[in-house]
Amino acid sequence: MEEVRVTSAWVASHSSHVSVDSSGIEKVAERMTDSIPKVEWDFEGIHYFDNGPLTVQYLFVLDALNFCFWPDKEMSYDHLAAGLKEALQNDKSAFDADRLQKYTGLELRKMLKWPRQLPLEDERVRLMHEVGFELERSFDGKASKLVESCDKSAAKLVALITSHFPGFRDHTVYKGHQVFLYKRAQIFAADLWGAFKGLRYGEFNDIESLTMFADYIVPAVLQQLGVLKYSPSLSGIIESNGEISSGSEEEVELRACSVHAVEEIRELIRKKTGKQVRFYGPSL
Numbered sequence: 001m002e003e004v005r006v007t008s009a010w011v012a013s014h015s016s017h018v019s020v021d022s023s024g025i026e027k028v029a030e031r032m033t034d035s036i037p038k039v040e041w042d043f044e045g046i047h048y049f050d051n052g053p054l055t056v057q058y059l060f061v062l063d064a065l066n067f068c069f070w071p072d073k074e075m076s077y078d079h080l081a082a083g084l085k086e087a088l089q090n091d092k093s094a095f096d097a098d099r100l101q102k103y104t105g106l107e108l109r110k111m112l113k114w115p116r117q118l119p120l121e122d123e124r125v126r127l128m129h130e131v132g133f134e135l136e137r138s139f140d141g142k143a144s145k146l147v148e149s150c151d152k153s154a155a156k157l158v159a160l161i162t163s164h165f166p167g168f169r170d171h172t173v174y175k176g177h178q179v180f181l182y183k184r185a186q187i188f189a190a191d192l193w194g195a196f197k198g199l200r201y202g203e204f205n206d207i208e209s210l211t212m213f214a215d216y217i218v219p220a221v222l223q224q225l226g227v228l229k230y231s232p233s234l235s236g237i238i239e240s241n242g243e244i245s246s247g248s249e250e251e252v253e254l255r256a257c258s259v260h261a262v263e264e265i266r267e268l269i270r271k272k273t274g275k276q277v278r279f280y281g282p283s284l
Contacts, residue, residue: 001155001158001182001186001209001210001211002209003180004180004181004182004186004211004259005211005259005260005263007177007178007179007180007256008179008181008211008214008256008257008259008260008263009260009263010177010179011174011177011179011252011253011256011257011260012253012256012257012260012261014174014175015253015256015257016231016249016253017230017231017233017234017249017250017253017254018219018228018229018230018231018234018250018253018254018257019228019229019257020227020228020229020257020260020261020264021226021227021228021229022264023226024222024225024226024227024228025227025261025264025265025268026268027225027226028225028226028227028265029265029268029269029272030272032265032269032277033269033272033273036269036275036277040194041191041194041195041197042194042195044078046078046081046082046085047059047062047081047085047195048084048085048088048089049195051196051200053142053143053144053201054088054092054095055195055196055201056142056143056144056147056192056201057095057142057143057144058084058085058088058095059143059188059191059192059195060131060135060143060146060188061084061095061100061128061131061143062080062081062084062191063184063185063187063188063191064127064128064130064131064165064167064168064184065080065084065124065127065128066080066184066187067120067183067184067215068119068120069119070119070216071119072116072118072119075114075118075119079112079114080112083111083112083113083114084111084112086113087111087112094111096132096141097131097132097133097135097136097141097142098132098136098141099132100128100129100131100132100135101128101129101132101133101136102129102132103125103128103129104125105117105118105121105122105124105125108121108124108125108128109121126167127167130165130166130167131165131167134164134165138164144201146160146161146164147192147201148201152203152204152205153204153205153206154186154189154190154193154204154206154207154209154210155206155209155210157185157188157189157204158182158185158186158189158210161185161188162182162185168182168184168185169182170182170183170184170185170214172247172252173247174249174252174253174256175249179252179256181214181255181256181259183213183214183215183255184213186210186211186213187213189204189207189210190207190210190213192204193207208276211259211262211263212258212259212262212263214255214256214258214259215255216254216255218258218262219254219255219257219258222258222261222262227261227265228254228257228258228261234250237250
C-alpha cells in the first residue's frame with residue numbers, strides 16, 4: 001500500500017486545516033511501547049463465521065456497505081454486521097451474486113430490521129448490485145474466488161478489488177495531486193486475516209503492507225490524543241456538528257493526516273522495540 005503511504009504523507013506536508021504534531025506522536029508511541037493493545041477479531045460476537053467461503057462472501061458484502069452511519073445517531077457498524085449475520089444465518093443464499101443484484105432499499109432495511117431509511121441507502125443498494133454483478137461476471141459469483149486470485153498477497157487483493165469494483169476505489173484529487181486511501185478494500189483484507197487467524201482465506205504474506213483505515217472516527221481519537229491539530233475554521237465546523245463534504249480539502253486532510261500520523265507512530269514504536277505493530281480492526 002505504498003501509494004497510500006506516499007500520497008497521505010504528501011497531503012500531511014501540504015495540509016491547510018490539519019497538522020500532525022510530532023510531540024503528540026512521541027507521547028503516544030511512548031505510551032504504547034510497553035503495552036500494545038491486542039484486540040481479537042469479532043470480540044463482540046457480531047460477525048458471521050463458518051470457517052469457509054460463505055464467511056468470505058459475508059465479509060465482502062459487509063465491507064462494501066461499511067461507510068457513513070452519520071447522521072443517524074442510532075445506526076452503527078455493529079447494527080450492520082449483526083444484521084447481515086442474522087440474515088445469512090436465516091438464509092444461506094442471501095448473498096448469492098444473483099440476489100445481490102436485485103435488492104431494493106426496502107429489502108435491505110428489512111434484512112437489517114431497520115425501521116427507517118438507512119444513511120445513503122441508495123448508494124448502499126447500488127454497491128450491493130455492483131458487488132453481485134462483478135462477482136458473477138469475473139469470479140463465478142464467489143468472493144472466495146476473488147481472494148484465491150491474489151496469491152496470498154494483501155496488497156494484490158486490494159489492487160484486484162479496486163480494479164474490478166469501482167465502489168471500492170477510495171481515491172480523490174487534492175490540490176492537483178491524486179491521493180489514495182482504499183479504506184474498505186484494506187478492511188476486507190484485514191477482516192479476512194483476523195477472521196481466519198492468518199490461515200486459509202486469511203493467509204497473506206504481506207499483511208504488514210496494510211495501513212490504518214482512514215475513516216471519520218480515528219481523526220477524532222488522534223485529535224484527543226494531541227496527535228492531530230485543527231485549524232480554527234475546521235474546529236468550528238466540527239464543534240457545530242457541521243457537515244464536512246466528501247472530497248473537500250478538510251475531509252481529505254483529516255483522513256490522510258490520520259494515515260500518516262499512525263504510520264509515524266508505528267515506525268517510532270518499531271524503532272523503540274524492534275517489533276512490527278499492526279493497527280487493524282474490523283470497523284476502524
